[in-house]
Amino acid sequence: MEKLRAIIVDDEANAREALANLLHIICPEVEVSGQAKNVDSALELIRHQQPNLVFLDIQMPGKSGFDLLTYFEKIDFGVVFTTAYQEYAVRAFRVSAIDYLLKPIDPDELQTAVEKYKAQMTSITPQQVTILQENIQNPKANSLKERLKNEHQRIALPTAEGIHIVQMNDIIQCESLGSYTKFHLVNQKVIVVSRLLKEYEEILDNYYFFRVHQSNIINLEHIKRYVKGDGGQVWMSDNTEIEVSRRRKEDFLALLSEFYVNSGKLA
Structure with a gap:
């Protein structure tokens, strides 16, 4: 050996x-x-x-x-x-x-x-x-205002081909693929990482992301439209439609409202 x-x-x-x-x-x-x-x-x-x-x-x-x-x-x-x-x-x-x-x-x-x-x-x-x-040097954000300050930070995504360095605000959504996580990025780019979505939920909690469904974490910055329903759906900037689970709806709408207020955007 x-x-x-x-x-x-x-x-x-x-x-x-x-x-x-x-x-x-x-x-x-x-x-x-x-x-x-x-x-x-x-x-x-x-x-x-x-x-x-x-x-x-x-x-x-x-x-x-x-x-x-x-x-x-x-x-x-x-x-x-x-x-x-x-x-x-x-x-x-x-x-x-x-x-x-x-x-x-x-x-x-x-x-x-x-x-x-x-x-x-x-x-x-x-x-x-x-x-x-x-x-x-930047501990966990305790408010959405603090999360918004982190928008220009980056994340390293390890794949079989190597390490991809990605801007947080280039991530549209993260999708669970069993024991893998699929990152949907701007310009139709996709990166698949051999880690559970749960791990990235803990990581992205320090930024402006929300887990709307068991299978999806979305970037609030990339929401184009919310359609009301039992849980509702969100339309993302890449024109994908993602379900919002009924049990997460209330928390999601509250965070979305806070996001618009603190980011200076209008819903």
Whole structure:
């Protein structure tokens, strides 16, 4: 079995040793070829060792894990962030499609992260890091006004062909296809991602989207018309017609009304 070379970057010695021990027990195919306590020593270590994987802490004195990645024009190694961030930060990682492990690290989640890297052998892009950074610094929106401020942010959509970076306001709707989610974008573009619609409901909750039906999440910005009915239907900017479930109708109409008021648009 070919070994994967890994480097652990964390300012806490106990955290580095704990992760190294877990990797030795859970993932024997991963060889920890070095450890670093700060960005400067990590930079030298990565350039010298050329690892396959870097387990990277975000919060460190002086320079952060984000700062480390800015030194590389091309990030040609896998990155798994290790972080003590909770709640809203989980959404940030999902938006950027970057792997993460919450501290204290769960052995099963560690094994899953390594297996995912082995299966895809992918590295992250600078754009993904930027998206992650933007969303870490912008916690969950608590009102529609705050959601509207996020309209120019982006989302990373992982597919078999690679990572697609998409503007939030270019998404018309998301459609459930079993264990896949189909993104309908402006200009008739479509992207299919191997993740459940439920996951994207949690991600897009921070923006101006609403799940009108078990199978559909829509972008309020792209609604052309609402037709009354038992639940009703919405006509989207791409001329698709989407049912609104009866049990979601009241919440949807309330949010839609608030959207028009806060966005300065007239219904």
